[in-house]
Amino acid sequence: MYKTPQETTSFFDKFKPLANGFNGCDIVIFPAAIDIPVAVQETAGTRIQIGAQNIFWAHQGAYTGEISAEMMIAAGARWVLVGHSERRHYVCNETDADVLKKAQAAIDAGLTPVICLGERFEEHKAGKANDVLIRQFAGGIAGLTEEQFAKIVIAYEPIWAIGTGQTATPEIASKAHQLIRCEAEKRFGKEASQQVRILYGGSVKPENIEGLMREPEIDGTLVGGASLDPDSFMKIANATRAI
DSSP, X not given: OOOOHHHHHHHHHHHXXXXXXXXXXXXXXXXXXXXXXXXXXXTTTSSEEEEESOOBSSSSSXXXXXXXXXXXXXXXXXXXXXXXXXXXXXISOOOHXXXXXXXXXXXHHTOEEEEEEXXXXXXXXXXXXXXXXXXXXXXXXXXXXXXXXXXXXXEEXXXXXXXXXXXXXXXXXXXXXXXXXXXXXHHHOHHHHHHSEEEEOSSOOTTTHHHHHTSTTOOEEOOOGGGSSHHHHHHHHHHHHHO
């Protein structure tokens, strides 16, 4: 929940020159809903893509305060975060069933969902991280069809590393990604599990990006606070591309 429309324009005034000519990986920015039209306008003609932070699963109806996937498409978004840790635990208590319905609605409308999985601090400390990831995959992703699964991106974001300054070591992150890919293979087959992109999110910053991206299981990153500063965000993007 950062930046007004005017501040969004200022961000892209600084970010676009840094990203000019950039290629090698996708850059998607997920601004607050009120900023999406400005972000789409500011990135027209560039390779920068815009996504939404959330959608509701219904096409329309008496759901005051919610925004549908079709509305996000009309505003110019092409991606959407689904099941972000803050919505699962801090804001709305979203369930795995909610995540599945939102992912299905996003795909039906033509949005690419980035489906987030991750364990809490107490679950991590208790050695239950694998159990949590398996449960979240089963409830929030396994219900997709094979065709739908081919259209998603997955993000592993350990909740204990969100906004805390702590980061899962590359080894911890890699093992979590391996587990998620294994669950994908069980449900959707080996080829589909190898094709799906699995991102790491959790206090990603320029200082730790190189170590994370050296792990072959990590296909990219879901960047939080470090993305608010154009220079910081571009350093992460450049490091991701280089590795």
